[in-house]
Structure formats: structure tokens, C-alpha cells
Amino acid sequence: MFDFLEGYDVLGAFWTTVQLTLLAAVGSLVWGTLLAAMRVGPVPLMRGFGTVYVNIVRNIPLTVIILFTSLGLNNTLGISLGSSVIDTINFRLAVLGLVAYTSAFVCEALRSGINTVPVGQAEAARAIGLSFSQVLRLVVLPQAFRSSVGPLTNVLIALTKNTTVAAAIGVAEAATLMKTMVENEAQLIPISAVFALGFVILTLPTGLILGWVGKKVAVKR
Amino acid sequence: MTEVSVAKEDAVPEAGELVVLKSVNKHFGALHVLQDIDLTIARGEVVVVIGPSGSGKSTLCRTINRLETVDSGTIAIDGRPLPQEGKELARLRADVGMVFQSFNLFAHKTVLENVMLGQIKVRKADRKQAEEKARALLDRVGVATQADKYPAQLSGGQQQRVAIARALAMDPKVMLFDEPTSALDPEMINEVLEVMQQLARDGMTMIVVTHEMGFARSAANRVVFMADGRIVEEAAPDQFFSNPRSDRAKDFLSKILHH
Ligand SMILES: Nc1ncnc2c1ncn2[C@@H]1O[C@H](COP(=O)(O)OP(=O)(O)OP(=O)(O)O)[C@@H](O)[C@H]1O
Numbered sequence: 001m002f003d004f005l006e007g008y009d010v011l012g013a014f015w016t017t018v019q020l021t022l023l024a025a026v027g028s029l030v031w032g033t034l035l036a037a038m039r040v041g042p043v044p045l046m047r048g049f050g051t052v053y054v055n056i057v058r059n060i061p062l063t064v065i066i067l068f069t070s071l072g073l074n075n076t077l078g079i080s081l082g083s084s085v086i087d088t089i090n091f092r093l094a095v096l097g098l099v100a101y102t103s104a105f106v107c108e109a110l111r112s113g114i115n116t117v118p119v120g121q122a123e124a125a126r127a128i129g130l131s132f133s134q135v136l137r138l139v140v141l142p143q144a145f146r147s148s149v150g151p152l153t154n155v156l157i158a159l160t161k162n163t164t165v166a167a168a169i170g171v172a173e174a175a176t177l178m179k180t181m182v183e184n185e186a187q188l189i190p191i192s193a194v195f196a197l198g199f200v201i202l203t204l205p206t207g208l209i210l211g212w213v214g215k216k217v218a219v220k221r
Numbered sequence: 222m223t224e225v226s227v228a229k230e231d232a233v234p235e236a237g238e239l240v241v242l243k244s245v246n247k248h249f250g251a252l253h254v255l256q257d258i259d260l261t262i263a264r265g266e267v268v269v270v271i272g273p274s275g276s277g278k279s280t281l282c283r284t285i286n287r288l289e290t291v292d293s294g295t296i297a298i299d300g301r302p303l304p305q306e307g308k309e310l311a312r313l314r315a316d317v318g319m320v321f322q323s324f325n326l327f328a329h330k331t332v333l334e335n336v337m338l339g340q341i342k343v344r345k346a347d348r349k350q351a352e353e354k355a356r357a358l359l360d361r362v363g364v365a366t367q368a369d370k371y372p373a374q375l376s377g378g379q380q381q382r383v384a385i386a387r388a389l390a391m392d393p394k395v396m397l398f399d400e401p402t403s404a405l406d407p408e409m410i411n412e413v414l415e416v417m418q419q420l421a422r423d424g425m426t427m428i429v430v431t432h433e434m435g436f437a438r439s440a441a442n443r444v445v446f447m448a449d450g451r452i453v454e455e456a457a458p459d460q461f462f463s464n465p466r467s468d469r470a471k472d473f474l475s476k477i478l479h480h
């Protein structure tokens with residue numbers, strides 16, 4: 001019944017998907033947090049940068065961003081991200097593109113979380129002598145993260161599915177393999193079902209676990 | 222309550238000016254909220270600021286620890302003018318304790334952690350010392366048994382006393398209170414006022430925005446009456462309440478005394 005799977009490394013392809021997801025998730029969490037910090041910070045130049053970045057990046061199709069990393073950064077500017085193996089270069093470019101794109105959404109999810117923290121708490125924190133970055137790190141962001149677990153979960157699930165766009169620059173993840181298999185096997189429905197199931201297996205627990213975490217860490221007011 | 226080596230135990234105010242405001246002006250857009258404010262507060266002095274809503278009392282407090290900038294004039298704490306934004310300012314702010322109407326405790330931290338945070342991150346105390354001091358302060362304001370709870374689990378009066386302990390943990394030179402009892406149910410007002418009264422007796426320099434006449438009469442050295450962004454009248458509490466000089470003050474007192 002599952003003959004069509006023979007000779008294909010489906011698990012390997014999904015492992016690449018998982019790697020893309022995890023690396024891009026960590027990267028966009030870091031960069032998205034920095035962007036959010038810039039957007040709420042006191043320095044006009046940084047605020048402007050954060051605003052422009054988010055509004056430009058989240059309105060560009062991800063495919064365009066991923067293609068740009070390959071055609072623009074790699075082919076034109078010769079950026080190879082510390083590797084000479086073409087597959088590795090493409091993988092890293094894909095992570096970079098995913099981080100650049102997803103961080104805009106992380107930033108906005110966090111900013112909505114920041115808005116749930118009463119201003120008075122930030123003022124009280126400044127009043128005991130904490131610096132701006134301490135106020136952010138010790139008082140505002142910990143509460144913002146807790147109240148944006150929900151929106152961040154959605155971003156993570158979207159990211160998992162968005163990794164399929166890396167197929168556009170030849171990264172051997174799940175969607176790339178699916179395309180190859182569909183072309184070779186003429187068994188469209190079962191093949192699609194297997195890959196759809198694969199993604200559900202990845203994203204469903206993410207949603208459930210993080211939903212539970214979100215309730216657990218919620219700040220009582 | 223146990224003795225804590227915070228503030229001045231000997232309660233003898235040292236001579237000298239601690240907070241000095243000189244011709245301070247502040248606008249919010251077209252609104253001139255602080256108009257040529259000159260105010261000097263001596264070490265150990267307790268000053269009550271009183272006045273109608275919108276007269277600039279909160280703004281005055283907030284400029285003293287630079288939560289609001291001023292447009293002109295100078296503010297000095299213990300002889301040092303308030304610096305611009307930055308590390309220097311943060312340090313100076315730690316010397317000025319502030320208690321807000323809405324408590325503003327850090328909601329994600331326990332009561333104990335609320336009182337430890339500034340000691341560790343600003344004063345660089347080690348955890349053990351910070352915890353000891355925090356527990357002693359919580360005991361002093363009468364909420365020692367609540368140390369491991371979160372702010373949302375406490376009554377308003379308890380939260381406000383924790384907020385006072387949090388400010389005291391920085392060993393401030395002066396404490397600002399902006400209507401500390403206005404958000405409280407009547408039965409909780411006294412527990413907070415008693416803590417403040419004790420602080421005053423211990424010699425803490427205090428600037429208190431409040432309409433609690435009883436507190437003003439028993440704890441304040443001076444009442445400052447503000448209206449429309451100006452200091453209209455300054456006097457000893459008894460004199461101010463029984464015999465105000467300005468018409469604005471007479472008018473204001475007649476309103477708050479007869480309801
Ligand atoms: N951030 C702000 N932006 C614009 N206007 C403000 C701001 N903060 C205060 N104001 C205005 O400045 C004036 C003085 O406000 P302030 O809060 O200092 O008054 P207050 O004496 O403390 O009044 P209350 O007794 O109601 O607390 C008011 O008219 C107020 O509306």
C-alpha cells in the first residue's frame with residue numbers, strides 16, 4: 001500500500017523541515033525581540049528603523065525574500081555564509097530569509113504583548129533606578145512574552161509551513177521531496193496525504209503544548 | 222515590628238537642603254502645567270502638597286525624579302542637579318523613592334522579589350543580603366506573611382505597603398508619594414497612613430500629595446497649596462487648614478471640608 005514511499009527519504013526531508021523551523025524560530029525570536037525593543041525604545045532613529053523594517057518586510061511575499069537571498073545575496077553579492085557546498089549555502093540562505101521575514105511577525109506579536117503591561121509598572125521600575133534596557137528585560141518583556149505565547153504560537157505554526165518556500169531555492173525539505181515524488185509516481189492523493197499528515201504531526205503538538213504553556217505562565221492581574 | 226537599618230534611625234534631621242527646585246517650568250503642549258515653581262525641601266522635612274485636580278501635583282512629583290522632563294529651571298537632589306537621561310540619571314533616581322496611586326507592583330514577581338529587584342540590579346547587593354533586607358522591610362510595613370504571594374493576591378492596602386517597602390529598599394534620600402491612598406477602600410487607608418506616619422517619625426524626608434487632612438496635620442511640617450500650575454500658598458499645617466490666606470485655598474478647603 002505504501003509502495004510509493006520506497007526509495008524516498010521522507011523522514012530525512014522532514015528532518016530538514018524541522019531543522020529549518022527550529023533554526024529560523026530561534027533566529028527570528030532573537031531578531032524579532034530586538035526589533036520590538038527598538039520600536040518601543042526612546043531612540044527615534046531605532047524606532048524609525050524598526051517601524052520601516054516591519055512594514056516593508058511583512059508586506060513582501062516570502063517567496064520573493066527567499067529568492068532574493070539566493071539571487072541577490074548569493075549570486076550577485078557573492079555572500080555564501082561561510083560554506084562552499086551549494087546545499088549548505090542554500091540551507092543557510094533559506095534560514096536567513098525565514099528569519100528576516102518571520103521576525104517582523106514576532107516583533108508585532110511581542111509588541112501587542114508589551115501593550116498589555118501597564119505603563120505604571122515600567123515607571124515604577126524606572127523610579128527604582130533601573131535603566132531602559134533593564135526595565136525592558138526585567139519587567140516588561142517577561143510579562144510581554146507570557147501574554148504573547150498565543151500569537152507567537154501562531155507565528156511558529158506559520159513558520160513551520162512557510163519552510164516549504166525554501167523549495168524555491170532547492171533546499172531538500174519536505175515540499176521539495178513531495179514535488180519530486182508527485183512527478184515520478186503519479187500517485188498524487190496518497191503522496192499529498194502523507195505530507196499533509198507530516199505537517200500536522202509537526203504543528204498540532206506545537207499548538208497544544210504551547211497553549212498549555214500559555215495558560216500556565218499567564219500573569220495574574 | 223523589628224528595627225531595620227534603613228533611613229535614619231536616630232531621627233535627627235541633618236541640616237541642609239535636600240530637594241531644590243528653581244523656577245521650574247513645564248508645558249504639555251499649550252498647557253502650562255508648572256509655572257515658575259520654586260520649592261526647597263530640607264532634610265527630614267515632610268511636605269504635603271495639596272490642591273485641586275489638574276493643578277500639577279502629580280507632574281511636580283514626576284519631575285522630581287525625572288519621569289517627566291522640565292522645559293526650564295533646575296532641580297537638584299542633595300546638591301546635585303538632575304542629569305540628562307542615562308546611567309547617571311538612573312542612579313540618582315534610585316535615591317528618590319516613589320509611591321504611586323496605583324501601586325504598580327511588578328505583576329510577574331512575588332512580593333519578596335518586588336522588594337529585592339532594585340537592590341540586586343541597581344545597588345548590586347548579593348541575593349542573600351537583599352532577601353534579608355526585603356524581609357525586614359516587609360515586616361516593618363506589616364506584610365511579612367505575604368512575602369511569597371503575587372501582587373494580584375493581595376488587598377490594595379497590602380499592595381501599597383509592599384510598594385513602600387520596595388521604594389525603601391533602595392535607601393532613598395527622599396520619598397515621593399502621589400496620592401498613595403486615593404485608590405484604596407476606606408478601611409485600608411489607615412494601614413497605609415500609619416506606615417507613612419512611622420516613616421515620618423523616623424526622619425524620612427517626604428513629599429506627599431494627599432488630601433488626607435489628618436495625615437497632614439499630624440505628620441507634615443509644611444503644606445504647599447497648588448492651583449493652576451503655581452504654588453499659591455505655603456504654611457504650617459495648622460495655620461493652613463484653620464487660617465488660609467489666599468482665596469483659592471479658602472475656596473478649595475471649603476469644598477473638601479464640607480462633604
Ligand atoms: N502626559 C500628559 N500629557 C498631556 N497633558 C497632561 C499629561 N499629564 C498631565 N497632563 C495635564 O496636566 C495637568 C496637570 O496634571 P497633574 O496630573 O499634574 O494634576 P494633579 O494635580 O495631579 O491632578 P489630580 O488631583 O487629578 O491627580 C492636567 O490638566 C492634566 O490633564
Ligand SMILES: [Mg+2]
Pocket residue numbers: 278279280399400
Ligand atoms: Mg495627580
